[in-house]
Amino acid sequence: MDSATHMLRTGRRGARFQLQMAFRDLRTSYQRLGLAWSLAWHDVVARYRGSILGPFWITLSMGLMVLGLGFLYATLFDLPLAEHLPFVALGIVFFGLMNGVINEGCETFVLASGMLSQTSLPMLTFVWRTIFRNLINLAHHLVIVVGVLVAFGGWREADPLLALVGLVLMVANAGWVSLLVAIASARFRDIPQIVISVMQFAIFITPVFWPVGRIAATHALLVFNPFYHLLDAVRAPLLGDKADPGTYLTLVTMALVGWTIAFLIFARTRRRIVHYL
Amino acid sequence: MTSASITCTDLTVRFPVYGVDAKSLKKSLARVVSVGGKLGSHAGVADVTALQDVNLQLKAGDRLGLIGHNGSGKTTLLRTLSGAYEPDEGTVEVQGRIASLLDLSLGIDPQATGYDNIRLRGRIAGLSSREIEARMDEIAEFTGLGPFLAMPVKTYSAGMQGRLGFAAATAVDADVLLMDEWIAVGDADFQKLAHKRLLKLVERAGILVLASHEVGLLKLYCNKVMRLESGVASPVVDIRKLDELLAA
Numbered sequence A: 001m002d003s004a005t006h007m008l009r010t011g012r013r014g015a016r017f018q019l020q021m022a023f024r025d026l027r028t029s030y031q032r033l034g035l036a037w038s039l040a041w042h043d044v045v046a047r048y049r050g051s052i053l054g055p056f057w058i059t060l061s062m063g064l065m066v067l068g069l070g071f072l073y074a075t076l077f078d079l080p081l082a083e084h085l086p087f088v089a090l091g092i093v094f095f096g097l098m099n100g101v102i103n104e105g106c107e108t109f110v111l112a113s114g115m116l117s118q119t120s121l122p123m124l125t126f127v128w129r130t131i132f133r134n135l136i137n138l139a140h141h142l143v144i145v146v147g148v149l150v151a152f153g154g155w156r157e158a159d160p161l162l163a164l165v166g167l168v169l170m171v172a173n174a175g176w177v178s179l180l181v182a183i184a185s186a187r188f189r190d191i192p193q194i195v196i197s198v199m200q201f202a203i204f205i206t207p208v209f210w211p212v213g214r215i216a217a218t219h220a221l222l223v224f225n226p227f228y229h230l231l232d233a234v235r236a237p238l239l240g241d242k243a244d245p246g247t248y249l250t251l252v253t254m255a256l257v258g259w260t261i262a263f264l265i266f267a268r269t270r271r272r273i274v275h276y277l
Numbered sequence B: 001m002t003s004a005s006i007t008c009t010d011l012t013v014r015f016p017v018y019g020v021d022a023k024s025l026k027k028s029l030a031r032v033v034s035v036g037g038k039l040g041s042h043a044g045v046a047d048v049t050a051l052q053d054v055n056l057q058l059k060a061g062d063r064l065g066l067i068g069h070n071g072s073g074k075t076t077l078l079r080t081l082s083g084a085y086e087p088d089e090g091t092v093e094v095q096g097r098i099a100s101l102l103d104l105s106l107g108i109d110p111q112a113t114g115y116d117n118i119r120l121r122g123r124i125a126g127l128s129s130r131e132i133e134a135r136m137d138e139i140a141e142f143t144g145l146g147p148f149l150a151m152p153v154k155t156y157s158a159g160m161q162g163r164l165g166f167a168a169a170t171a172v173d174a175d176v177l178l179m180d181e182w183i184a185v186g187d188a189d190f191q192k193l194a195h196k197r198l199l200k201l202v203e204r205a206g207i208l209v210l211a212s213h214e215v216g217l218l219k220l221y222c223n224k225v226m227r228l229e230s231g232v233a234s235p236v237v238d239i240r241k242l243d244e245l246l247a248a
Helices: A015-031 A033-047 A056-076 A081-105 A124-151 A160-187 A191-205 A226-238 A245-276 B025-033 B074-082 B114-124 B129-143 B146-150 B158-169 B188-204 B215-221 B239-247
Strands: A006-010 B005-017 B046-059 B063-067 B089-095 B098-101 B176-180 B207-211 B224-229
Touching: A015 A033, A015 A124, A015 A245, A033 A124, A033 B114, A056 A081, A056 A124, A081 A124, A081 A160, A081 A191, A081 A226, A124 A160, A160 A191, A160 A226, A160 A245, A226 A245, A245 B005, B005 B074, B005 B207, B046 B074, B046 B089, B046 B207, B046 B224, B063 B074, B063 B215, B063 B239, B074 B089, B074 B098, B074 B176, B074 B207, B114 B129, B114 B146, B114 B158, B129 B158, B158 B188, B207 B215, B215 B239, B224 B239
Parallel strands: B063 B207, B063 B224, B098 B176, B176 B207
Antiparallel strands: A006 B089, B005 B046, B005 B089
């Protein structure tokens, strides 16, 4: 089950060799990015086969949540709806992306155990699959984003390019977390429960539903909350604001440090992952 | 094209056994916390040696039969040859495109149609979308499932599913074929077709490694045989010595 025409596996150990092998996994998975995409596409099609709206069902339920929470919080905090509803909409949609990449990361290797134990497919292929699947879902939810921006006229001030930069940073950061939880969940079956709880907690302490302006910009809930920085980098440009330069610095640093750590752990555990399953 | 070859040198594969307990994070944490405690004394991860110092040299034209009791390491060897398991010691080197026909249901999604499953399986096997579409007619015809290919696989009988899996899995051009039991499936008609196709594949492929308990099959398809006993391999001998090897 492999297109490679040469396969060499050795019992060699040592940090350098393991790192080399991890990089080889990365390279092969990049060469076969098309496979990750096919698998992701199949996942989405498979999940919604037989339903009329398909992935738009989630879009619909997200849309209802946006309307409900938008109206509720606008009333509670006495905010103009035209300002608060787009804020909530973007928050829910893009937090949903992070949430999906990280939560579903727990199943990345567990669900692929059949393929991993019989083929020499690169392991990272399955991490990209999880990320691609969530990007496909996001593409559906963009309906909500475009909808509120058009409905409230926000599109005039929006800066989609800068938001795209934010999105790349968001995916880059959610990606390494996804890889880490994928490895951890394969080994310890308690991890998915913990991850779900943490993400649930995160959505409430991050300004997704409630406006940023209610607390000081220097409040610990904002400054030390990675999810706030991640979200703000995508949301602010779309709302006609600018994210703080410090946010970009934080996100780039976080992505670099995060990927380094995650990749080192991947290099160390790679040969064992198939036995965890 | 390079000619196919398989080389195993002092190949040892061990399975770490992570018990149900060990999979729980609490136990792991407890191990860290209670230094030298009761848990700690049993905390070392046990392992099973599935293959020990296996040496194997195969070149194009070799069709190796693997025999041995259940749990003797046949499947582990096949999986190691497919690249899924990494050796703990020694090396395994395979030249040529590998087709591991270990599990026909690999990647089969019962909710998806027959066509979609052929595509998915083909993608996993390393074919590009274009290559799959080019072969689709041939594969579809071979399954003999006709209009059923447009239906979800869950509506298939076991035999029909077998046909689909077989047709999709054998659509790749491979130099090295790995098989856990001879995978001819379906009814008598299809089995005849399947045998023909497999024979063609085996002829095309440089190397076949087939694990089986059936002496007749091994004599039919293999020209060499190796016996595994608790992970330890016998020397590779000519198939004519199969009976001696079995008796040993």
